[in-house]
Amino acid sequence: MASHNSKKHPRADAQSEEDYNQVKNALKHPSTKRAKQIDSDTPFDQLEELLVKTRKDVKTRNVLHWFRSKDLRQEDNRGLHAASQKAKKSKSNLITMYLFTPKDMEWHGTSPARSDFILRNLRILKEQLEQKNIPLAIITAEERGNKTEKVMQFVKENDVSHIYADMEYEVDELRRDIDLGKKVLDESDVSLDVLHDQTVVIPGTLTTGSGGPHKVFTPYHKAWLAETKQNAELLDLVPPPEANDTDVAKQFEKLFSSSIPELPESKQYASKEEQDRLRELWPAGNDAGMKRLDHFLNDKIEDYKAHRSEPAKDATSRMSAYHNSGIVSMRAVLAKTKQFNGGKHFDEGDVGVAAWVREIVFREFYRQLTIITPHTTMNLPQNLKFDFVQWEDDVDGWKKWCEGRTGVPFVDAGMRQINTEAYMHNRLRMNVASYLRANMLIDYRLGERYFAEHLVDWDLNNNTQGWEPSYTIFNPVTQAQKCDPHGDYIRKWVPELAGLKGKEIFAPHERLSKEDFEKLGYPYPHVDYAQSAQRAKQRYKQDLANADP
Ligand SMILES: Cc1cc2nc3c(=O)[nH]c(=O)nc-3n(C[C@H](O)[C@H](O)[C@H](O)COP(=O)(O)OP(=O)(O)OC[C@H]3O[C@@H](n4cnc5c(N)ncnc54)[C@H](O)[C@@H]3O)c2cc1C
Numbered sequence: 001m002a003s004h005n006s007k008k009h010p011r012a013d014a015q016s017e018e019d020y021n022q023v024k025n026a027l028k029h030p031s032t033k034r035a036k037q038i039d040s041d042t043p044f045d046q047l048e049e050l051l052v053k054t055r056k057d058v059k060t061r062n063v064l065h066w067f068r069s070k071d072l073r074q075e076d077n078r079g080l081h082a083a084s085q086k087a088k089k090s091k092s093n094l095i096t097m098y099l100f101t102p103k104d105m106e107w108h109g110t111s112p113a114r115s116d117f118i119l120r121n122l123r124i125l126k127e128q129l130e131q132k133n134i135p136l137a138i139i140t141a142e143e144r145g146n147k148t149e150k151v152m153q154f155v156k157e158n159d160v161s162h163i164y165a166d167m168e169y170e171v172d173e174l175r176r177d178i179d180l181g182k183k184v185l186d187e188s189d190v191s192l193d194v195l196h197d198q199t200v201v202i203p204g205t206l207t208t209g210s211g212g213p214h215k216v217f218t219p220y221h222k223a224w225l226a227e228t229k230q231n232a233e234l235l236d237l238v239p240p241p242e243a244n245d246t247d248v249a250k251q252f253e254k255l256f257s258s259s260i261p262e263l264p265e266s267k268q269y270a271s272k273e274e275q276d277r278l279r280e281l282w283p284a285g286n287d288a289g290m291k292r293l294d295h296f297l298n299d300k301i302e303d304y305k306a307h308r309s310e311p312a313k314d315a316t317s318r319m320s321a322y323h324n325s326g327i328v329s330m331r332a333v334l335a336k337t338k339q340f341n342g343g344k345h346f347d348e349g350d351v352g353v354a355a356w357v358r359e360i361v362f363r364e365f366y367r368q369l370t371i372i373t374p375h376t377t378m379n380l381p382q383n384l385k386f387d388f389v390q391w392e393d394d395v396d397g398w399k400k401w402c403e404g405r406t407g408v409p410f411v412d413a414g415m416r417q418i419n420t421e422a423y424m425h426n427r428l429r430m431n432v433a434s435y436l437r438a439n440m441l442i443d444y445r446l447g448e449r450y451f452a453e454h455l456v457d458w459d460l461n462n463n464t465q466g467w468e469p470s471y472t473i474f475n476p477v478t479q480a481q482k483c484d485p486h487g488d489y490i491r492k493w494v495p496e497l498a499g500l501k502g503k504e505i506f507a508p509h510e511r512l513s514k515e516d517f518e519k520l521g522y523p524y525p526h527v528d529y530a531q532s533a534q535r536a537k538q539r540y541k542q543d544l545a546n547a548d549p
Contacts (some may be wrong), residue, residue, distance in 0.1 A: 017395050020446075026109060027445045032384040032549035035375035043174035044204065044371035047167075047194070050181040056191040060090035061161040065241075066151065067098045067136070068173070071166040071197055071326035072121040073286045074128055076237040078197040083164040084241035092161075093244050094134050095252060097154060098122055101141045102264040109449050113278050113422035113456040114321070115267040120284035121327055123260045132243035135255035148179045158255070161189060166197035166326070169370045170377040170460050200234050200330050201227055203368040213372050220365045221358060228334075229345045235335040278422055282321055282456050289322035293333060297340045305355035311413075311425035312488035317356070318423065320457035323363065330360065366461040376464050379445055384549035386469040389540060391443035397526050401436055402450060404493070407525035409505060410480035411435045413493035420493075422456040427483050433467055434474040438536035439527050444469050471540060473533045480506045496522040 030038070065083040074080060080096070087094040105115055126136040141150045155163065163184070168174070177194055184192040196202045206214050206223045214220035228234050249256060269275040296317040307315035322328045334346075337357060341349035346357040369376060376382050400406045404415035414428030424432070429451075437444035448467040452458045484490055487505035491498045497505050497520065504511040509524050517524075 016399075020395050020398055023446050023449050024443075026107075026449060027379050027443070029379035029387075030375070032380065032387050035378065035380050035384060036549070038171070038375055038378070039373050042371060042374050043171055043178060044169065044374065047174050047178050047181065050178060050185075051192070051194060054181045054184045054192040056184075058161050058189045058191050060086060060092050061159045061189075062093050062095055063087040063162045064155065064158070064160045064164065065094065065096045066163060066165040067096060067122075067125070068166060068168055069118050069325060070168055072118065072125055073327055073329065074125060074240040075286050076329035076332050077166065077240075077326075078195040078238060079164045079166040079193075080241055081238035082193065082195060083162065086162050086164070087244075088242055093248050093251070094241055095158060095160070095255060096129060096134060096136045097151075097255075098136065098138050099141050099147055099150060100138050100261050101144060101147065102267075103142070103144045105264060105267055107144060108460070109452040110267070111422060111452065111454050111456065111458060112263065112267045112269050113282065113454070114325075114458050115263055116269070116275070116278070117282055117284060117321060117456055118325060119260055119263065120279070121325060124285040126260065129241075130256065132241065133246055133248045134241060134244050135248070135252045135258075137255040137258045138260060139258075140261065147176055148183055151180055152183055155190060158252070161191065163190065163192045165192075165194045167194045169198070169203060169367050171374045172377075174374075198326065198330070199364040199367055200334055201364055203364070203371045206368065213368055214365075215369065215372065217362065217365055220368065221361050224361050224364065225345070225347050235331050235338065237329070237331055237335060277420075278456065281421055281423070284327070286327055289319070289328040290332070290336075292319060292322065293317065293328065293336060297337065301337075301340070301352040301356055302350060304352040306352075308355065309427045309483050310485075310489075311417075311427055312484055312486070312492070314425075316426070320459070320462075321423075323360075324457050324459040324462070330364075334360065363462060366465045369465065370461045376468075377460050379448075381444075382465070382468050383470075385544045385547040386540075387549065388547035389469070389543045392441040394440055394442055397440040398442055398446065400523070400526050401432070401440065401442070401447075405523050406435065406440075407509065407523040408435065408476050408529075409487075409490045409494055409497055409508065410476040410484065413484075413490045416493040418451070418454050422454060424455070425489075427479070429466055431474050431476050431479050434472065435476060437467075437469055438473040439529060439532040441532070441536055441539060469540075471537065473536060475529065475533075477507045477529065494522070496520050 063083045063086045065080045071077055071079065084094050122136070122138070129136050139150055139154055141147045181192055184190050201224055204213050206220055206227060208214055208219065214223060269278070296319065300315055300317070303315055307313045319333070323330065323333070334357065337353060338346065341353045347354045369382070373382060380387055401415060404412040404419065406412055410428070411432050414424050414432045417428065418424040433444065433447055436442050436447040444467050448463055451463055480490065481503065487500070490505050497508060500508060508520060508522065509517050
């Protein structure tokens, strides 16, 4: 029977040695030498160069916008708007398409929650567009390698003269667009344009005094604030597409009748209960996303700076899934935030606004890092030396980490949150990542993959940067005492410990008698914190000293 427990999608409660090896197999990557070659002639630069030639002045017939999983909205969508304008100018038709590639979902390990979120958003989008007589055709590409063929076939069948899309910055997606661009060059009557839409400031454009793109966050953040202050039009929105004439319905009957696919077998929810729970937590559609933003601005943002790192307060926006699938546009989000700030620039009004926008700038910065060091989206760390660390094969530790049974309350609470909500608070993401790659010395890429397989907001850029290994090792007990001072977050997610008083909850094995601890039904820590942190530091130091990337 189709199940989320299937071999292709290991679940927290089904982690066996076989699953562990399967995850490991999904983490193949080029050599560090090859990574450097890729960085020296980036797919982003190659695509930008190609687009100069593929943006052709051809006679307009039908105009296509190709939606991707990162721009699933009609509101303030740059590519869609450009396509609509082109169609209107020549009194031709706008048609749209989404290429559904279940094998891409397998390849990236996309979670059931995110896969379902994408399909639910597509359904809403299709209905909205149909009210304007604009078809949204769902085309299935059976193989990862036959996308260009599928798109060109669609282009021919529907007499498309202009293809528009919004750019995705990861290596595979850039290479897909390069491949399409090369085909378009061979066609005398087809044009291709791929626009920047994911960020307010285009990746790669914020440069240092010596001309190269910023690679360090603090100066990038400063430059970003200056750029958006000086060029207020960066937050200007474009309108949704204009309607087609009604006769289009007949002409493109086949496209209108294409239906939203079912979730692939390996991406199905484990149960109806899980499906209902996650759908309620993550309602689809631009309206739902903007409503969530309003709620955050009205009720939470003022306290964001003070409480953002306290998971029990749920003081953050939970907007990431909407940002990453492009359900809301970042321009719309920031324009609204500025309005809330009384029209003042982001760093000049409310301190909560300044702190919140700073996080969004991290998101923009990580896209800049992706285009300049594309190897980071190929299962390799930013600092290539970390590829030389000898990780441990600790299957038992891995299983405990996945299930939230490491014996470290703060870590376990985080893991149980992700397993229940397809989301984890940022402070916990930092702590569970540190625990896996340092205290357990398990290859951080397994954790990275686990996040992909479980998060609704999974994003390759943010996830790889979040998992970037370093010498920093968090102490999850002191972290919990600082960020969850009353233990409420731990109590919520680790009910075995709910009855503990005061500081007992942060390290029950140390703070209770052996007898009382064993009554809890909660495990002893998988490793000793101090010894394991020391071991990791030594391992990193020794292996990085010998690394030759
Ligand atoms: C190990 C690790 C893995 C992560 N994986 C992902 C991931 O797959 N997808 C993802 O979107 N974020 C990821 N993050 C970043 C961050 O944890 C989430 O963006 C954040 O928790 C989302 O919650 P929120 O929307 O309530 O954020 P808020 O605190 O409300 O922040 C506002 C927005 O800013 C952006 N943002 C916030 N923090 C970060 C950050 N550290 N880096 C980049 N952008 C940020 C998000 O778009 C977020 O919605 C990861 C962080 C770590 C440490």
